[in-house]
Amino acid sequence: MGDDASVRVAVRIRPLLCREVAEGSQTCVSVTPGKPQIRMGSDQTFTFDYVFDMDSSQEIVYETAVAQLIEKSFQGFNVTVLAYGQTGSGKTYTMGTGFEDESPYDLPGIITRAIRSIFDQANAKKEGVRFEFDCQFLELYNEEIVDLLAKKDAFASLIMK
Incomplete structure (x- = not known):
């Protein structure tokens, strides 16, 4: 997809959790070699802008699918990263907001890496420039x-209508 695309879709096949490995679970999705495509079962294939398999590191996912968005934000573009999927599909893992005990995958995810990059770039460009940051961290469930950034005693919750 060209650089002028306004929406890009990335799919990540998360590694099995330690619990899932212990239970003998197996992955039901495979990546088509050399293509941004996944295969489900033996006959269904789906193509996306980016596809990351179980061996893709947090760093590779961030650098490939998100890092350029941070630079775009400094050029004046609004950017959004949306993690979408069913419960247990790996959104929390990829975003880096939850960790499994003793997991080898407890590495910074998209949120931590994006925040570091934003402040690194702001510090590098701070001469004569004023930066204002607005951040939202929302969860949509049922x-x-x-609002995941709201104080515990002022917990904000809105029912969609």
């Missing part, structure tokens, strides 16, 4: 929007 048609309820929860």
Whole structure:
């Protein structure tokens, strides 16, 4: 997809959790070699802008699919990273907001890497420039929007209508 695309879709096949490995679970999705495509079963294939298999590191996912968005934001573009999928599909893992005990994959995810990059770039460009940051960290679950940055005693929750 060209650089002028306004929406890009990345799919990540998360590694199995330690619990899943212990239970004998197996991955039901495979990546088509050399293509941004996944195969489900023996006959269904789906193509995306980016596809990351189980061996893709947090760093590779961030550098490939997100890092250029941070630079675009400094050029005046609004950018959004949306993690979408069913419960247990790996959104929290990829975004880097939850960790499994003793997992070898407890590495910074998209959020931590993006915040570091934003402040690194702001510090490098701070001469004569004023930066203002606006950040939202929302969860949509069962048609309820929860502000994950709200203080515990002022927990904000909005019901979608």
